[in-house]
Amino acid sequence: MIRQNQRFLTQIYVFADLLCTLLTFLAAYWLKFKSEIMPYQPTLPFRTYIMWATVYSLTAILIGFYVRFYAPRRRKSLSYEAMKIIQVQLLSFLGLLSMLYILKEVHISREFLALYLFVNILCLCIYRFTVKEVLSRIRRRGYNKRYILILGAGSVGRSFHDSIEQNPGLGYSVIGYLDDYMDKHEDEHRAHKPILGKIDDLDVVLTRHTIDEVIIALPLKAYKKYAFIIDKCERAGVKTLIIPDFFDILPARPFFDNFAGIPLINVRDVPLDELSNQLLKRIFDIAFSLLAIIATSPLMIVAYVGIKLTSPGPVIFKQERVGLDRRTFPMYKFRSMHVFDQKTADTQWTVENDPRRTRFGTFLRKTSIDELPQFFNVLAGHMSVVGPRPERPFFVEQFKEDIPKYMVKHHIRPGITGWAQTNGLRGDTSIEDRIVHDLFYIENWTFFFDLRIIVRTVTKGLLNKNAY
Structure with a gap:
C-alpha cells in the first residue's frame, strides 16, 4: 500500500514543478521563435534564454518555499493551489524582470x-489538477489512507464524519467514535461508523486499531477530559486535533488548521512537518x-x-530501535561486548563495570567510536545527524506508560546526537529530563539549532563518563 507515503509524494512536487517550468519554457520558445504561428527571429542566442529560464524556475521554487506552497497539501482545495500558483509565478516573474x-x-x-x-x-x-485527480482516485480505492477516531458522537462529531465522507479524495477514513x-x-444516523466505547476506553482502542489522528469533538462541558485525552494520544504517538479550540490545556505552540471546511487546532506544531524544513535537514544529513x-x-x-583481534564474533552489532x-x-x-543472546541485549541496560564488555569495547564506548556506523543509518534515512536518541522497543513500551509525552519524540527522525546529549543527558541519566529536552528540540527546531548541537557535541568532547 501507499500508506505513509504522503511526505514522499509532497517532496516530488518540488522537482516536478521545476521540470514543468523548464518544459513550458521550451514550449513558449517554440511558439514564439520556431512555429509558423508567431514567426519571429530572436536577437539573443538560445543559451541566453535557457539561462534566464533556469533562474526563473529556481526563483519560483524558492518563493514557493517562502509562501508555504510546498506544505502538505492533502487537505488543500484545487482553488487554493491555483491561487498559490498564480501568486508564486507572478512574484517570480517580477523578480525576473527586476534582474x-x-x-x-x-x-x-x-x-x-x-x-x-x-x-x-x-x-x-x-x-497539478491531474496529479490531484490521480491521487484522489487512488485514495478512493483505499490506498494511502489515514485513519481517524472521533471522540464525541454528537452533532459536531457527526458533522465532521459527514464532511469526511463527502470528500473521499482526501484519503481519510473514520474508524469509529468514542x-x-x-x-x-440513533436510527437516523445508522450510516455512521460504530461507537467503539467510552472516552475511558481510548487506550484500548488506540492499541487495537491503526489510528493516525484523533479528532476531539466533545461538548464544552467535557473540557475536563481534554487533558486526559491529549495525554493518552501523545503517549501512543497519535496526532490530536480539536473542534473547537481550548487554549488552556494545549501544549506549546499549537496552530490552527482547516479540514474539509471545519476549523481545527493541531495540538503540537512540529517545524519538521514542513517540506522545506524536511528537505533542508535531509540534504544536510546526507552531505554531513x-x-x-x-x-x-x-x-x-x-x-x-581491534574488534576482530580482541574477541570472536561479528564486528557490527545490529539492534532494533524505534x-x-x-x-x-x-x-x-x-x-563492544561479548556475543550473547539477542533477548538479553534488547531487554537489559548496560551498567558500570558490565562484565559483558570487552576491554577494547570499553574504549570504543567511552570515545563514542562505537556510534560511527550510525552514519550509514543516516544515509539510509533511518536516522538524522541530530535528533532524539532512539530506544529499544522493550523500553519504549515501558516508558510510554510511565513518562508523559514520551512518544512525541517519534514525530521526527531519531539522531546520532541531540539536545539532551549535549546537555549531559546520556547513559545512566534521567529519562524524564531527556524527554523535556527532546520536546524542546522538536518544537523549536531550526537548521542553525542543529548546527549549534553539532558544534557543542564536538567542542564538549566525545568522551562520556556515563557510557558504560
Missing part, C-alpha cells in the same frame, strides 16, 4: 516573457554523513581490526 533591468538585459523579447508566464501558469494548473453517553447511534564517513574511515578501520512514526529499524554500532 533583467538591473543587468540591462534589454534585448529579450517582452512578448516571449508574457507568453512564457501565461503558458507556465496554465501548464502548472493542468499538471462517547460517554451513547453506545450506538558522507563527509563523516570519509573523515572517520581510518578510525572505523582501526575499530574493525524511530520515525513509531516504525522500527535496525541501528548499527561497532560491537
Whole structure:
C-alpha cells in the first residue's frame, strides 16, 4: 500500500514543478521563435534564454518555499493551489524582470516573457489538477489512507464524519467514535461508523486499531477530559486535533488548521512537518554523513581490526530501535561486548563495570567510536545527524506508560546526537529530563539549532563518563 507515503509524494512536487517550468519554457520558445504561428527571429542566442529560464524556475521554487506552497497539501482545495500558483509565478516573474533591468538585459523579447508566464501558469494548473485527480482516485480505492477516531458522537462529531465522507479524495477514513453517553447511534444516523466505547476506553482502542489522528469533538462541558485525552494520544504517538479550540490545556505552540471546511487546532506544531524544513535537514544529513564517513574511515578501520583481534564474533552489532512514526529499524554500532543472546541485549541496560564488555569495547564506548556506523543509518534515512536518541522497543513500551509525552519524540527522525546529549543527558541519566529536552528540540527546531548541537557535541568532547 501507499500508506505513509504522503511526505514522499509532497517532496516530488518540488522537482516536478521545476521540470514543468523548464518544459513550458521550451514550449513558449517554440511558439514564439520556431512555429509558423508567431514567426519571429530572436536577437539573443538560445543559451541566453535557457539561462534566464533556469533562474526563473529556481526563483519560483524558492518563493514557493517562502509562501508555504510546498506544505502538505492533502487537505488543500484545487482553488487554493491555483491561487498559490498564480501568486508564486507572478512574484517570480517580477523578480525576473527586476534582474533583467538591473543587468540591462534589454534585448529579450517582452512578448516571449508574457507568453512564457501565461503558458507556465496554465501548464502548472493542468499538471497539478491531474496529479490531484490521480491521487484522489487512488485514495478512493483505499490506498494511502489515514485513519481517524472521533471522540464525541454528537452533532459536531457527526458533522465532521459527514464532511469526511463527502470528500473521499482526501484519503481519510473514520474508524469509529468514542462517547460517554451513547453506545450506538440513533436510527437516523445508522450510516455512521460504530461507537467503539467510552472516552475511558481510548487506550484500548488506540492499541487495537491503526489510528493516525484523533479528532476531539466533545461538548464544552467535557473540557475536563481534554487533558486526559491529549495525554493518552501523545503517549501512543497519535496526532490530536480539536473542534473547537481550548487554549488552556494545549501544549506549546499549537496552530490552527482547516479540514474539509471545519476549523481545527493541531495540538503540537512540529517545524519538521514542513517540506522545506524536511528537505533542508535531509540534504544536510546526507552531505554531513558522507563527509563523516570519509573523515572517520581510518578510525572505523582501526575499530574493525581491534574488534576482530580482541574477541570472536561479528564486528557490527545490529539492534532494533524505534524511530520515525513509531516504525522500527535496525541501528548499527561497532560491537563492544561479548556475543550473547539477542533477548538479553534488547531487554537489559548496560551498567558500570558490565562484565559483558570487552576491554577494547570499553574504549570504543567511552570515545563514542562505537556510534560511527550510525552514519550509514543516516544515509539510509533511518536516522538524522541530530535528533532524539532512539530506544529499544522493550523500553519504549515501558516508558510510554510511565513518562508523559514520551512518544512525541517519534514525530521526527531519531539522531546520532541531540539536545539532551549535549546537555549531559546520556547513559545512566534521567529519562524524564531527556524527554523535556527532546520536546524542546522538536518544537523549536531550526537548521542553525542543529548546527549549534553539532558544534557543542564536538567542542564538549566525545568522551562520556556515563557510557558504560
